[in-house]
Amino acid sequence: MSAILAVENLEKSFGSVVAARDINVSIPAEQTIGVIGANGAGKTTFINMITGHLTPTKGTIRFEDRDITGMASRDITRLGISRSFQVAQVFPTMTVLDNMCIAAAIARRRGGLFGAIATPLRSPDAMAEAEATLELFQIGLYRYTPANTLPQGIRKLLDIGMAVVGWPRLLLLDEPTSGISIEEKFNLMSVVMTALKSRKITVLFVEHDMEIVGRFAERVLAFYDGTVIADGPPAETLGQPRVQELITGVKLKPAGAAHA
Amino acid sequence: MFLIAAAAAPALPDWIVSLATIAFANALVVLGLIVMWRAGLVSFGQALYYCIGAYTVALVARRTGFTDAIGLIILGGMAAGLVAAVVGFLLARYREIFFAMLSLALSMILYGVLVKSESLGSTDGFSVSPPTFLGYAPHGDALGRALYWLTLGFGAIAAVFVGGYFRSLAGSLATAIRDNEIRVEFLGVSVTGIVHLKVIVSGVLGGLGGALAALAIGHVDPNMAYWTTSGSFVFVTILAGAGSIAAAFVGSLCFEALRSLAADVMPDLWQMTLGTALLLTILFLPEGLGSVVARLRRRGGAAT
Numbered sequence: 251m252s253a254i255l256a257v258e259n260l261e262k263s264f265g266s267v268v269a270a271r272d273i274n275v276s277i278p279a280e281q282t283i284g285v286i287g288a289n290g291a292g293k294t295t296f297i298n299m300i301t302g303h304l305t306p307t308k309g310t311i312r313f314e315d316r317d318i319t320g321m322a323s324r325d326i327t328r329l330g331i332s333r334s335f336q337v338a339q340v341f342p343t344m345t346v347l348d349n350m351c352i353a354a355a356i357a358r359r360r361g362g363l364f365g366a367i368a369t370p371l372r373s374p375d376a377m378a379e380a381e382a383t384l385e386l387f388q389i390g391l392y393r394y395t396p397a398n399t400l401p402q403g404i405r406k407l408l409d410i411g412m413a414v415v416g417w418p419r420l421l422l423l424d425e426p427t428s429g430i431s432i433e434e435k436f437n438l439m440s441v442v443m444t445a446l447k448s449r450k451i452t453v454l455f456v457e458h459d460m461e462i463v464g465r466f467a468e469r470v471l472a473f474y475d476g477t478v479i480a481d482g483p484p485a486e487t488l489g490q491p492r493v494q495e496l497i498t499g500v501k502l503k504p505a506g507a508a509h510a
Numbered sequence: 511m512f513l514i515a516a517a518a519a520p521a522l523p524d525w526i527v528s529l530a531t532i533a534f535a536n537a538l539v540v541l542g543l544i545v546m547w548r549a550g551l552v553s554f555g556q557a558l559y560y561c562i563g564a565y566t567v568a569l570v571a572r573r574t575g576f577t578d579a580i581g582l583i584i585l586g587g588m589a590a591g592l593v594a595a596v597v598g599f600l601l602a603r604y605r606e607i608f609f610a611m612l613s614l615a616l617s618m619i620l621y622g623v624l625v626k627s628e629s630l631g632s633t634d635g636f637s638v639s640p641p642t643f644l645g646y647a648p649h650g651d652a653l654g655r656a657l658y659w660l661t662l663g664f665g666a667i668a669a670v671f672v673g674g675y676f677r678s679l680a681g682s683l684a685t686a687i688r689d690n691e692i693r694v695e696f697l698g699v700s701v702t703g704i705v706h707l708k709v710i711v712s713g714v715l716g717g718l719g720g721a722l723a724a725l726a727i728g729h730v731d732p733n734m735a736y737w738t739t740s741g742s743f744v745f746v747t748i749l750a751g752a753g754s755i756a757a758a759f760v761g762s763l764c765f766e767a768l769r770s771l772a773a774d775v776m777p778d779l780w781q782m783t784l785g786t787a788l789l790l791t792i793l794f795l796p797e798g799l800g801s802v803v804a805r806l807r808r809r810g811g812a813a814t
Binding site: 301323324325327328332333335339340341342343344351352353355356357359366367368369370371372412413416 | 675677678679680681682683685686688689690692693695696697698699700704707
């Protein structure tokens with residue numbers, strides 16, 4: 251399998267603070283990867299560099315054999331890399347359907363600004379796409395609810411749905427379960443993962459809950475002090491003494507066994 | 511609505527026709543403000559485009575002898591659009607009060623330049639030669655009515671185009687940008703680009719309004735760029751609300767009527783009357799006159 255994303259010698263420093271260094275990762279298409287690490291370990295910096303929010307100080311990022319290092323985030327989005335946010339980023343005064351319509355219409359537009367004038371918001375295609383994505387994420391019931399009155403979990407699903415409606419090939423989820431109660435977490439993640447699998451999307455998700463990582467990730471990247479200290483299948487990675495010492499803190503049963 | 515207004519013209523007294531002409535010309539400027547208002551942007555310098563449109567008409571007519579009204583108005587709109595395209599590079603990077611103040615500053619620069627320009631009549635300005643309409647050169651009342659119809663025509667065309675714009679993705683992104691710029695960027699759209707586009711659209715509308723006003727008044731002067739002129743456009747926008755296109759025209763007509771009435775009845779207190787009207791609007795109709803229709807419709811729907 252050829253790599254959909256290849257990162258080489260990636261480094262980011264803010265003045266004398268090095269937020270990320272020596273990151274070398276190659277990700278094959280359709281893999282689901284959990285990214286773990288303590289706060290400040292460089293997970294979000296890593297995600298932000300891939301999505302163009304931050305420009306790396308050194309190194310290269312290649313997406314589908316194309317160098318995307320330092321490109322603007324909106325151009326990277328249009329190449330096929332989408333993201334969701336730790337705090338759900340939706341349009342609060344609009345309804346769920348309108349949120350999704352905007353995202354669908356943007357994804358379907360051709361050309362730049364003039365494309366945006368020529369594209370109607372509610373073309374039948376965009377509407378169908380929006381409705382299909384609402385169903386895929388099981389939030390169709392909330393269609394006409396304004397986004398600012400949604401329960402947290404639904405808002406998260408909407409945020410991820412908006413990132414998915416344009417059929418990205420790589421999706422970065424920054425803490426999809428943050429702010430969600432423990433009882434709801436697994437349910438939310440299985441809705442999300444089922445949806446993403448059905449669209450054959452390669453996923454990188456940042457997660458603090460090791461049970462979730464063990465259950466949903468095929469591979470784990472462990473970050474510490476700005477770099478990757480372990481990379482491999484969940485059971486193996488989470489079992490490493492360094493990962494346990496620096497990140498997870500407790501000894502876990504081989505992940506995957508408990509919930510699989 | 512425009513057809514009724516057009517058909518009513520011969521029956522109306524001249525003063526109403528001229529008042530309505532100015533009101534509908536200003537409504538185009540207000541429409542431009544609404545385009546930005548929807549994205550949460552307020553321009554306190556819309557008089558910049560208004561004045562550019564007006565001076566373009568006046569100058570072209572004076573220097574070249576070209577007097578065709580339709581051509582002049584289109585030139586006025588284009589000139590203002592061009593200015594908006596240039597200043598847009600700067601304006602599109604700012605939001606909120608900074609956007610408002612920067613646009614105000616730009617319009618005051620134009621005011622300053624015009625006041626210092628002796629060749630353009632300084633503070634007195636200069637008069638605009640009477641326009642022709644595809645070779646037809648009316649005078650007096652007939653000219654007034656012709657301009658009224660022309661203003662209605664441009665108003666109707668602008669209303670159709672702006673309506674289409676609001677339904678387009680670019681127009682719908684206004685609310686999205688007001689709500690969450692980060693999300694818009696990460697969906698793959700340049701927020702700066704969309705705001706720039708809005709500045710240009712509102713600039714063209716401002717220029718068309720100014721060009722029509724110049725022809726209707728028959729005179730241009732630097733006050734057209736002064737901040738109080740911008741302020742009155744913002745006033746009408748608050749009065750009308752950003753909810754509907756028709757509200758811009760109705761609101762502008764109400765404003766002109768109110769101003770004339772107030773100046774007639776209480777010559778010394780007309781500003782206070784306007785101020786009171788604005789206060790009452792904000793208190794009781796925070797979404798403007800346009801929301802009255804929506805409210806009535808809701809009430810009607812609930813009753814049946």
